[in-house]
Amino acid sequence: MSKVFDPKKLLKLESEDRYKAVPPKETLIKTGLKPEYSVADIGCGTGFFSIPAAKYVNPNKVVAADISAEMLNFVNSRKIDEEIKNIDVVKMEPMIIPLPDNTFDFTFCSFVLHEVPDQEKYLNELLRITKPGGRVVILEWQVIETPSGPPVNIRIEPEKLNEYIKSETVTSKEMMVIGDWFYATIAHKR
Structure with missing residues (x-):
């Protein structure tokens, strides 16, 4: 497994x-988040995207899930400090997302997939928790040298990521560049 x-x-x-490099609210809206959506932020880290999503879709539910208790504690602190009531924090295992099938309109996974040993299986988990007609957004690093980020050799080519998303599971896929260093792959679930 990658580090x-x-x-x-x-x-x-x-x-x-x-x-500045990846403004969270603007990125969420650009990738298709709507105020009426329910959101799952898988691999939420510090809540960089979860907190702005919760403010944008309030009162709809946001779930912030991560494998790290430290990260989830940080999200909980931010949630309390910013008086956000519509976000739930969920501890998960590396390859198991403990959320029900067909639950979320917008499933978001940022800068995580390159760390996952079985990327195709993980994408299927993201699709599993997404409602029919919903979207799965994968935000990743472009495969170029950048001043920060993971080593280039573990980054995922957009074409490879596109191959992992099975066409029988989705109605369409799209890719967009986000800022100077990132890209988003968006899958619309069948």
Whole structure:
């Protein structure tokens, strides 16, 4: 398995540079989030996307799930500090998302897939929890040298990611560039 992000470095995920490089609310809207959606942020980290999503879709439900207790504690602190009532925090295992089938309109997974040993299986889990007609958004690093981020050799080519998403599961797929270093693959569930 690729190296998983070290939770001891969680404040790096909250840097001003990161907010400039990939503005969370704008990125969520650009990839199709609507105010009436329910949201699952899988691999939520510090709540970088979960917190803005919860504010945008309020009072609809947002679930922030992660394998790291430290990250989830950070999200819980932010939730309390910012008085956000519509976000639930869920501890998950590396390859098991403990959420019901066909639950979310918008399933979001940012900068996680390159850390996963069985990416195709993980994508199927993301699709499983997404409602028919919903969308799964995978945000990843472009396969180029950048001043920060994971090593280039573990980043995922958009074409490869597209291959993992089975056409019998989705009605359409699209890809868009996000900022200078990232891309989003969006799958619309059948």
